[in-house]
Structures are given as structure tokens and as C-alpha cells.
Amino acid sequence: MRGRIASIELARPTYRYLAFVEVKSDVGDTFRLPMTGTVAQWLRVGQRVHLSTEKAQPGFDAYRLRTARVVVWPLFEKVYTLERRSLFSDRVLYRYRLRAREARYERDYAAIVELEQYHYASRARVLAHWYCEQCGIYRMANARPDCPAGHGPMRFYDLKDATRASRFLVLELLDRQPYEPEVVGYVRIDPPLPLLHRRRPDGSLDQDIRRRIFPPDWFDHPFQPDPDVPPEAWWEEQGKELARTRSPVARLARVVVHPDYRADGLGVQAIRCMVDWVRTRWIPDMRLPKRAIETVAQMARFHPFLEKAGFFFLFETGSGRPALYLPLDETARQAITHFLQADRLARAHGGRLYQARFTPVEPLNGPIVLHQVTKIYRSQLNLEGLAAPVRAALEAFGVEARDLETYVFRRVNLRLEPGTVNVVVGASGSGKTTLLRLLIGAATGRTEPLYRTDEGEIQMPGNVRLQALIPGEVEPALGRQPVLEALYQITGDAALAIEVLNVAGLADAVLFRAPYAELSTGQKARVQLAWALAHRPNLLLIDEFAAHLDPRTAARVGRKLAELARRYGITLVLVTHRPELLQVLEPDAIYLVGYGTLFRADELPELGLFIKEPYASLLVEGKKTWEIRKHPTRVRGRIGIVSGGKLIGTAELRETRGPFSVETLAAHADKHLADTETLNAYARGRPLYAWVMEHARRMEQPVPVPRRPGHQMWIRLRPQDKGSQKTLRQEDKAATSTETSLGRQR
Ligand SMILES: [Zn+2]
Numbered sequence: 001m002r003g004r005i006a007s008i009e010l011a012r013p014t015y016r017y018l019a020f021v022e023v024k025s026d027v028g029d030t031f032r033l034p035m036t037g038t039v040a041q042w043l044r045v046g047q048r049v050h051l052s053t054e055k056a057q058p059g060f061d062a063y064r065l066r067t068a069r070v071v072v073w074p075l076f077e078k079v080y081t082l083e084r085r086s087l088f089s090d091r092v093l094y095r096y097r098l099r100a101r102e103a104r105y106e107r108d109y110a111a112i113v114e115l116e117q118y119h120y121a122s123r124a125r126v127l128a129h130w131y132c133e134q135c136g137i138y139r140m141a142n143a144r145p146d147c148p149a150g151h152g153p154m155r156f157y158d159l160k161d162a163t164r165a166s167r168f169l170v171l172e173l174l175d176r177q178p179y180e181p182e183v184v185g186y187v188r189i190d191p192p193l194p195l196l197h198r199r200r201p202d203g204s205l206d207q208d209i210r211r212r213i214f215p216p217d218w219f220d221h222p223f224q225p226d227p228d229v230p231p232e233a234w235w236e237e238q239g240k241e242l243a244r245t246r247s248p249v250a251r252l253a254r255v256v257v258h259p260d261y262r263a264d265g266l267g268v269q270a271i272r273c274m275v276d277w278v279r280t281r282w283i284p285d286m287r288l289p290k291r292a293i294e295t296v297a298q299m300a301r302f303h304p305f306l307e308k309a310g311f312f313f314l315f316e317t318g319s320g321r322p323a324l325y326l327p328l329d330e331t332a333r334q335a336i337t338h339f340l341q342a343d344r345l346a347r348a349h350g351g352r353l354y355q356a357r358f359t360p361v362e363p364l365n366g367p368i369v370l371h372q373v374t375k376i377y378r379s380q381l382n383l384e385g386l387a388a389p390v391r392a393a394l395e396a397f398g399v400e401a402r403d404l405e406t407y408v409f410r411r412v413n414l415r416l417e418p419g420t421v422n423v424v425v426g427a428s429g430s431g432k433t434t435l436l437r438l439l440i441g442a443a444t445g446r447t448e449p450l451y452r453t454d455e456g457e458i459q460m461p462g463n464v465r466l467q468a469l470i471p472g473e474v475e476p477a478l479g480r481q482p483v484l485e486a487l488y489q490i491t492g493d494a495a496l497a498i499e500v501l502n503v504a505g506l507a508d509a510v511l512f513r514a515p516y517a518e519l520s521t522g523q524k525a526r527v528q529l530a531w532a533l534a535h536r537p538n539l540l541l542i543d544e545f546a547a548h549l550d551p552r553t554a555a556r557v558g559r560k561l562a563e564l565a566r567r568y569g570i571t572l573v574l575v576t577h578r579p580e581l582l583q584v585l586e587p588d589a590i591y592l593v594g595y596g597t598l599f600r601a602d603e604l605p606e607l608g609l610f611i612k613e614p615y616a617s618l619l620v621e622g623k624k625t626w627e628i629r630k631h632p633t634r635v636r637g638r639i640g641i642v643s644g645g646k647l648i649g650t651a652e653l654r655e656t657r658g659p660f661s662v663e664t665l666a667a668h669a670d671k672h673l674a675d676t677e678t679l680n681a682y683a684r685g686r687p688l689y690a691w692v693m694e695h696a697r698r699m700e701q702p703v704p705v706p707r708r709p710g711h712q713m714w715i716r717l718r719p720q721d722k723g724s725q726k727t728l729r730q731e732d733k734a735a736t737s738t739e740t741s742l743g744r745q746r
Helices: 106-120 231-244 259-281 330-342 344-349 388-396 432-444 483-491 494-503 509-513 521-534 551-568 579-585 615-620 662-666 676-683 722-736
Strands: 002-010 019-025 030-035 048-053 063-067 071-073 077-085 092-102 128-131 138-141 155-159 167-174 183-190 249-257 292-296 312-316 322-327 368-381 402-416 421-425 455-459 466-469 539-542 571-575 589-594 597-600 607-610 626-629 637-643 646-660 688-704 714-716
Touching: 019 048, 030 048, 030 063, 030 071, 071 259, 077 259, 092 259, 092 551, 092 579, 106 128, 106 155, 106 167, 106 183, 106 249, 167 259, 183 259, 249 259, 259 292, 259 551, 312 330, 312 344, 322 330, 330 344, 368 432, 402 432, 402 455, 402 589, 402 597, 421 432, 421 551, 421 579, 432 455, 432 466, 432 539, 432 571, 432 589, 466 521, 483 494, 483 509, 483 521, 494 509, 494 521, 494 551, 521 539, 521 551, 551 571, 551 579, 597 637, 597 646, 615 637, 615 646, 615 688, 646 662, 662 676, 662 688, 676 688
Parallel strands: 249 292, 421 571, 421 589, 466 539, 539 571, 607 637
Antiparallel strands: 002 019, 002 048, 019 030, 048 063, 063 071, 077 092, 092 167, 128 138, 128 155, 167 183, 183 249, 292 322, 312 322, 368 402, 368 455, 589 597, 607 714, 626 688, 637 646, 646 688
């Protein structure tokens, strides 16, 4: 039905979330509509409106109201999905679902105050006013205080820095984990600033610069309450201004994203939600369609998200802050384009303000090659000097003084390509950290036994710039320095320091100022990562990556780090206990470490060996370790086990033993599981050899392999590595001979 606004009731302490608008229909009915005062105060008594409702006294959710041109109620609300994709493969790594809606409830404003604290709060700067309904007192505080007279939590009154013209959009995180916040961001929209000058490089001013860029009447009716009125008149003074304010330009006064989510695209998403809101509802004044959005924000120098969301930097204000504009229609777009072409100063920056400070590193000038590397862990166990009960306990387990010697790796070959993301997984104590230590030793020349190989060699490119983080062993000493200061000492560039903190998942100004020693374990781990990146390494080794981060934070940090490494040429070796991170890291190679072995888990072995049943299955199940053949072999390392036309598992070929007579082999039947009759038939009087296999494992999914006619001993499972050509040529002879595996004789 059509009608007019008859009255607007704003109750002062609660106006942000409660007001009433009375509408008198053209046929004489009167409706009292509950609404938020933040919206209601922009309406005018006498204004023509359309109302749809079934009820005479509708509740908040039981009516729709629009002016002649724009929807007023219900408030804007829309659900968005933000997909985080891999730059590498374009795969969706994970997604956020967000509900953007105009602030409506008192709790929305409490959440806004909480978010605001991460940005601006300090003792000197109090963010919000609160009041007690029962005693009528007001308090200023950065978090909801309790009434000093014991009336419980005080109620929200207003944000200290906001004006009555300010409107708020909150971003709710949907499908969240129990440990995640409900509101992860908010945007505040105001009318444009009353007057803006441009400061030229020589310090002189261009007065009222916007009138030279945009149609001048766009800024004719700003919101500009007289700041000199006495405090008791301030509310009324703002009300008068609300009545006359209108502009096709909206001002983005704040965009605040929870620090844990900031570096993950939620800033850009918040801007996109805001644009939908401003466009469809003509925020804030609801009087003119919006053609552009203005923002004056120092942080635009340090964060790219405004420009990523479509803002253009146009000029520096008289106080030296950057002013940026987002065009919403063709008129604004042309005005901006024209200014950027025609104005000499604007042409020089081309609309761009933010510059990424992290630039490509000089990549490793060759691969890191491990050749036949063996590392033995030695320790001497001596029970003397232990407390008697400890000694007794150890002795009860049969532990006595002795020298321990175990192979961490045995004759391992490995090749890490420059600029790749490598992940090392394996059980604790399996040798993952040892691998990092050996790489550190090779890169730095450290000579302690832990950092050196026992046999074999590691070739390290000559231009290596290493950073490594091994908790409790190799880590920066940051002490009580504020985090940002510590990083500035390294980079000499505050913007770069902020950028590496962002990559590490720290985007919180409060954290920047905090002394390192006061941070939580998870925050320290992220500062250490930023510290390592600040040195611009081309090789970065991290042990226990993300061990102290919750799963969502770990995923965000992992994604950013892998992206940075790929974009800027850093070779990354991450040890992690968390297989779920493989999803976001999308490693170029995954290495599995455990019990003396180390191999690429995401790649087939180079060679597969044909073995007859039942021996192939017995081998991959670890029931036998000797494969009996008529010849020795030079092949070493991880091989595939092929049976029945399929790759069914892998094993490590350690060595060849023999020659043996059948009689001698019979004494080792537990290792090869063949009976004497079978061995005799196979040997035909000639000596036999045992190929010793270790670390056999069955593959979860057998892989079909192509068959060729004739007898085959080996099959190539993947393209040849250069280094192994020689070995294979020698084996080729055997492969073309008539030799077959043991079982084939029968
Ligand atoms: Zn009270």
C-alpha cells in the first residue's frame, strides 16, 4: 500500500538497533513499524513510501518498506562463497561461506567493537560508549563493561568515532568451527568527506580537488555538522545535517577484518559485499543512486586489497593520506580515467599506490642433490649417573649400558629442484629433522656430527641463501623486541616487514607492537616464519611446520607460503606431521621418511621387477626379504614389485648376496620361503644369488603396467633419470636374456 511517513521515534541510547517509524496509508490506516534508528533517521516525515504487511502492528520481520526508488526494509542480507584457489593448479583449496548483512542487533555492535580493538585500540583511544539502563550512567570502554553498581553487563550505546550518519555491514562466518569467531569483519559507510584538497609534492595545495575530477554537484550536500556546538547540542546538530545530506558518492570509512582472516582475501571480499549493499540500497542516505565510493586510508599503502577490489589511487590529501575511488558507473569510470590521463601528477602514478615489496629472490642456480647419503644415529647409553629408580626401571626393560647405532638413512638419492615446494612426512623420530640438519650442514658448512653425512655427499648450489627453523634448535632470538621493530631491523622497510607478517598469517596491528616474548606459541611460530622470509632466502627449511596452529590457520598460512615460494622462486622444504596440509601446499614432491628409508611418495619408482606369485605377495607383505635369482644385480634403491600385470607394491633393493648353493640357501628358507625342490629345479646345478629387499610395502591401489611380448625382468615405470642410465644399460642385457624369476620355472 502507499502512504506517508507520519513520525519517526528515535530513542537515544538504543537508536542504533531500535526505533519506530509510523506510516499513514493513503486510505487512513496507521502502522507502527519497528526498525533500526541507523536506517530510520534517514527517512523524512511526509516522505512517500510503499508498505507491504499483513499485520497492523508488524514485528521486525513482518513487513517490507520502500521509498519511491529504493528498498528500505528488510535490511540488506546476502550469502557469499569465497573460494581460495591454488595459483598453481587453480584447484579450490578451501572455501568460506559468509553472510553479509547490515548491522541490526545490539550484539552486532559489540562484535564491531571487538574487531575494532585489533585495529586501533589503545589505552589512549577508547572505542565505545556503554550505558546502564537501570542507573542511567555511561562508560567508555573497549569491551563491554559491567555496571559498577552491580546491574550486570552494560549495554552498547555507540562507537566513539562513528557519526549518526554511519551505517555498518557485518560479515558472519557460516559453517564455522567452534573455535572460529561469528563475525569476522565489518564495513562502515558514511557520506563523503566534506572537503578534500590535494597536496602536491612541493607542499602546495590544490583546493577542493574532487570538483576537478568528478561532476562538482556530487559534493554539494555533505554531512558536515558544526563541531563547535556544545556537547548537549551535538545529537541535534547531526540530526539537522542528516536531513540535508545527499550525494552519489559513498565513503568507505572503515573496513576491518579479523586478523586471523585478513591476509586470506576476506578484505577484498568485504569490499565486494559492501559494493552490493551500497549499489542496491543507496547507502548511506537512500536519496541518490551511488556512482562511486571514496576512501581515505593510510593503510592502502601497506595492503593491496583496496586496489585488488577495484579502487584507484587519485591523490594525496592535504594531510598526506591517500584518497582512493571505486567507480560504480560509467560516469565515474570516465571521470577517473580522464583524470588519470589528463592530470600530470596522476599520470605519474597511474592510479596505483600499493607496491609489493617482496620481489623475486635469486633462485638456487641448480638442484640440491643427495647422492648415496647414509646417516647413522649413534648414542651411548650409560646407566651410571641416573637416579636409582630410573635405572631400576630401565633395567627392568632389559636396557643396559651399550652403544646404540641405527641407520637413519642408508644410501639415499634425492634431487630437490630450484623453486619447488617439498614436503617431508613420516612418523616422529623417523629422521625428518635429520634430513633438514644435513641440508643445513651442506648449505652452511656446519661441522657438528648431527649436521654431517656419514657417507655419500650432498651437492648444494653455490648461491644458496638459507633460512631454517627447527624448534628449540635453530630459531631466531627475538626476545622482548616488538615484532615489527625486529623485522624492520632486517628489512629496513616497514612495508616489507608488514608484508611478510601478512604472509605468515599475522595481520594484527596489536601483534605488530607486541614484544615477541609475550606472544602465544602459535603466534611465535608465525613470527619466526616472517623473520625467516624477511631475510629473503632462496632455500627455506622448516621443521614441524604449522604444528602449533589450529587447522584453519594452518591451511591459510600454508596456502600463502606455498604461493609466495612459487611466485618468488623460493625452494621450500617443510617437515610436517599434518597430512591434511598437502591439500593446500600442493607440493611438487612429497618425501616419506622412516626407519632407514627416504623416498618420493608421490612418484612411482623408476623400475619395476617382475616377480611370480606367491613370492611377489609374500615380499610386499614383508613375509620374505630375499628374492632368489641366477645373477647378481647392480640396481639399488626403491623398486616396484610387479605381479600379474600390475604394480602391487614397492621395496628397497639393498644388496646382492651370493653366490649360494641350494644347500646353503636351504638354511635361509625363512628369508626366501622357497623349498629345496623348487630351488633345485630353478638352479639346474648353477649357483644362485639373493637380492636383499627391505621396507617393502603393498600399494593401496595396484597400478596396471603395460606388458610386452617375451620374458621380461624389469620394466621402466617412469621416464628415465639422467643419473641412472649407466646402471640400466648393464641391466638391459639381463632383461633380454631368458632369465626369469623363481616361480616361472614351475
Ligand atoms: Zn547500573
